[in-house]
Amino acid sequence: MRPFLLFFLTALVLVMLTACNEATDDDRPAVVATTNVVGDLVRTIGGDDIALTVLMGPGVDPHLYRASEGDAARMSEADIVFYNGHHLEGRMTDLFEQMGRRGVRTVALAETLPDSLLQTSADYPGNRDPHVWLDASLWMLAVDAVEEALAEADPTHAAVYTERAAAYRDELQETHRYVEERAQKVPEERRVLITSHDAFGYFGAAYGFEVRGLQGISTATEAGTRDVQQMAAFIVEREIPVLFAESSVPERGIEAVRRAARDRGFPAEFGGTLYGDALGDRGTPEGTYTGMMRHNIDTIVDGLLRDPA
Numbered sequence: 577m578r579p580f581l582l583f584f585l586t587a588l589v590l591v592m593l594t595a596c597n598e599a600t601d602d603d604r605p606a607v608v609a610t611t612n613v614v615g616d617l618v619r620t621i622g623g624d625d626i627a628l629t630v631l632m633g634p635g636v637d638p639h640l641y642r643a644s645e646g647d648a649a650r651m652s653e654a655d656i657v658f659y660n661g662h663h664l665e666g667r668m669t670d671l672f673e674q675m676g677r678r679g680v681r682t683v684a685l686a687e688t689l690p691d692s693l694l695q696t697s698a699d700y701p702g703n704r705d706p707h708v709w710l711d712a713s714l715w716m717l718a719v720d721a722v723e724e725a726l727a728e729a730d731p732t733h734a735a736v737y738t739e740r741a742a743a744y745r746d747e748l749q750e751t752h753r754y755v756e757e758r759a760q761k762v763p764e765e766r767r768v769l770i771t772s773h774d775a776f777g778y779f780g781a782a783y784g785f786e787v788r789g790l791q792g793i794s795t796a797t798e799a800g801t802r803d804v805q806q807m808a809a810f811i812v813e814r815e816i817p818v819l820f821a822e823s824s825v826p827e828r829g830i831e832a833v834r835r836a837a838r839d840r841g842f843p844a845e846f847g848g849t850l851y852g853d854a855l856g857d858r859g860t861p862e863g864t865y866t867g868m869m870r871h872n873i874d875t876i877v878d879g880l881l882r883d884p885a
């Protein structure tokens with residue numbers, strides 16, 4: 577072989593080896609998050625020091641979400657899988673157990689909170705209400721589990737995870753205060769929040785709203801005509817001016833309630849769309865947890881303060 581050709585082939589092989597290496601040489605922890613609410617917290621603490629995949633995008637209902645084969649593969653190759661837990665991702669339970677058996681670390685954020693802080697519901701027997709993130713002071717407690725799991729998986733960056741976690745706790749504290757203060761703008765007797773499903777139990781308890789969801793804690797249970805009529809009767813009786821849709825639940829249910837209230841002679845209106853179980857698009861204010869909390873309280877306050885038409 578001519579020396580020139582030999583040199584060329586050697587160089588080619590070297591280039592190819594380097595390319596291969598680059599494609600797989602991501603030694604950052606591989607992390608999967610289920611909902612984009614969980615994903616936002618993990619991204620905030622992990623930053624660019626983790627390789628993060630978030631399975632559910634904006635508008636996706638976690639109660640109904642079924643993992644694809646690709647999701648399952650991602651999870652089995654991950655170092656850590658973060659999920660909300662308490663059956664929020666009700667159709668992924670078996671998958672989390674499988675991952676646990678395969679040695680993938682699984683962390684259910686809501687399940688790291690003390691049981692004494694959790695709510696139960698008659699329509700969700702045997703379980704805790706999973707929607708803890710809608711109270712920022714509870715979501716703050718979930719930061720610890722993310723910080724700890726990332727630091728254990730990647731000790732060389734432990735200090736930076738701790739630093740980001742501390743800064744984020746301050747931000748959540750500030751968000752909590754903002755929501756509290758805004759809520760106070762609504763007279764107490766007008767603080768009634770009607771939404772598509774019962775996602776706002778912790779929110780109501782933390783910020784002083786009476787809450788009613790058309791569907792129960794899980795959207796897996798559909799609302800019937802009787803539920804629609806009962807809720808319409810409640811709206812008319814209490815003269816609640818606005819109802820709210822949710823970005824991850826089809827609007828037809830809450831729209832049926834609005835029509836039923838109008839049929840009873842009360843001019844109920846839409847107050848806007850809230851982000852209950854999913855954040856908005858990335859790159860918009862509602863695409864982050866803190867932006868979503870601010871959007872929700874601003875929408876609720878503006879709606880409830882509207883003069884009845």
Ligand SMILES: [Zn+2]
Nearest residue numbers: 775793794853
């Ligand atoms: Zn929900």
